Amino acid sequence: MAVLGFNLMGVRYRHEVCEAWIRQYAHIEEVLQNLALANFDPEFYKSYNQEVIDSYNQQMGRSLKPKAKRGLNSVTEMLRQARTRMGKIETI
Numbered sequence: 001m002a003v004l005g006f007n008l009m010g011v012r013y014r015h016e017v018c019e020a021w022i023r024q025y026a027h028i029e030e031v032l033q034n035l036a037l038a039n040f041d042p043e044f045y046k047s048y049n050q051e052v053i054d055s056y057n058q059q060m061g062r063s064l065k066p067k068a069k070r071g072l073n074s075v076t077e078m079l080r081q082a083r084t085r086m087g088k089i090e091t092i
Contacts, residue, residue: 001027001028002025002026002027002028003021003022003025003026003027003028003031004022005022006018006022011039011041011048012039012040012041013038013039013040014037014038014039014040014075016079017037017038017075017078017079018038020078020079020082020083020086021038023082023086024082024085024086028056029062029064032052032053032056032064033053033064033065033066033067033068034066034067034068034078035049035052035053035066035068036049036066036068036069036070036074037068037070037074037075037078039070047070049066050066053065053066
């Protein structure tokens with residue numbers, strides 16, 4: 001199941017990361033495991049990434065765990081890889 005959009009109210013996510021996931025038709029589980037890449041709330045704000053994953057796991061009978069660490073270097077690398085993949089897709 002691919003992610004088609006985001007509905008974020010009161011949570012700050014990086015537009016570039018969300019857009020890359022949408023353009024790549026990223027699977028919902030890949031997105032959930034890497035939510036930390038999108039989140040850019042200030043350092044001492046509560047993160048809801050784990051609660052979102054826990055809710056998905058409970059509803060879907062899964063046991064996903066976060067993969068990505070929050071940080072600019074991780075985000076930059078993810079976006080670089082996304083651009084590379086998108087370039088390959090567009091040239092087909």
